[in-house]
Amino acid sequence: MQVTVSRKAHFNAAHRLFKKEWTDKQNEAIFGKCANPHYHGHNYELIVHVTGKIDPETGYVMDMKVLKDLIKAEVEELLDHKNLNEQVAEFFDLIPTAENIAVVIYNKLKPHLNKAHTLSVTLYETPRNFVTFSG
Numbered sequence: 001m002q003v004t005v006s007r008k009a010h011f012n013a014a015h016r017l018f019k020k021e022w023t024d025k026q027n028e029a030i031f032g033k034c035a036n037p038h039y040h041g042h043n044y045e046l047i048v049h050v051t052g053k054i055d056p057e058t059g060y061v062m063d064m065k066v067l068k069d070l071i072k073a074e075v076e077e078l079l080d081h082k083n084l085n086e087q088v089a090e091f092f093d094l095i096p097t098a099e100n101i102a103v104v105i106y107n108k109l110k111p112h113l114n115k116a117h118t119l120s121v122t123l124y125e126t127p128r129n130f131v132t133f134s135g
């Protein structure tokens with residue numbers, strides 16, 4: 001029997017979507033307002049889902065306090081109030097789209113989880129636009 005537990009978190013970050021190899025015009029054509037050379041911010045909402053068996057000892061899949069602290073240490077410390085392009089090494093050569101941010105978050109969290117657990121990360125860039133990465 002597999003049960004999914006989920007924890008919500010949020011962070012604010014600035015980014016710019018652009019490819020160095022492209023002209024400003026090409027970048028604007030593909031990335032629209034997100035190509036703005038002066039950057040802009042998003043209030044990102046994150047939902048981390050962990051799926052596994054209920055531990056008969058505790059009745060938990062995993063201790064949510066542990067998950068909360070892990071998200072704080074690995075994600076919020078890394079991304080909150082940062083300029084993703086300029087300050088976060090993971091995005092020096094990776095366009096900080098919601099898709100890529102979700103993959104980076106997944107890769108930060110996965111090594112710290114029980115190997116028997118399945119991780120899925122949902123990241124809202126706006127209330128209407130969100131992406132999910134499950135490995």
Ligand code: NI
Pocket residue numbers: 015033034040042
């Ligand atoms: Ni944007």
